[in-house]
Amino acid sequence: MLIEQTTAPVAALPVQALKDHLRLGTGFADDGLQDGLMESYLRAALAAIEGRIGKALIARRFQLVLERWRSESGQALPVAPVSTVLSVTLVDAAGAAQVVPASGWRLAPDMHRPRLLPVGMLLPAVPSGGRVEVVFEAGFGAAWGAVPSDLAQAVLLLAAEYYEHRSDGGMRSAGLPFAVVTLIERWRTVRVLGGGQA
Structure with missing residues (x-):
């Protein structure tokens, strides 16, 4: 049984980078209203990618x-x-x-x-x-800057996918988008012969 004793702090999540990626408007009084939503999509994307590759991105x-x-x-x-x-x-x-x-x-x-x-x-x-x-x-490090660039890009792409399809009632196709799969492929752990001593 694997137990995660601490979680990635909000300060380590690239909330602003995701907002920039989505080209959300800036300069308005309500700029921070979607920060909680951005955080939830980033955490979901982190969990999905970490589960697929067996790596902790943020320490x-x-x-x-x-x-x-x-x-x-x-x-x-x-x-x-x-x-x-x-x-x-x-x-x-x-x-x-x-x-x-x-x-x-x-x-x-x-x-x-x-x-x-x-x-x-x-x-x-x-x-x-x-x-x-x-x-x-x-984990690769305590700050987002320590995450390898291809994995960081994969998280942003997947979080953006979650954001863009937030209202479709779960009707989008299952699985990760092709671009995300391509970015994370080299990080996946390949197990042979039942995992050996895994």
Whole structure:
């Protein structure tokens, strides 16, 4: 189970860039009235693109909860790029938590499949009937300027698509627009042989 512990702050969202992209009028007293609407479409576009490519565009904190490791020789993290692993905690069946010292594991950074690896032979054993909780930070950066330009453009295009079709009652065709798919294609994680140790 992957839990998003923090959300992208409003200040990091390109609200003005979306308004410029849509060529909305400026200089009026009600310029900011649609900011909430722009934010909602940007968040929806972010979620759709991040879900498709397995990347966090704007940095935030996540918690991965597992009943067991996929492999005790290394656990792939489901979101990239991971900047830091903050903690690894073992929780037994009674709910007692034990933080694993940082000397017992290390992060293997990767743009597509970052992994948590043991410092020795194996990751610490998960208690029977318990779980392990891994807290980490992932994302290209805290500000919109850190997002790669092709992904930033894809978000604006998709948010604009949502805005333009806001009144059609959900009748537009399913799936992402071709231009968006083209922009994000190189960022998609390709899984072979069932994902290996994904």
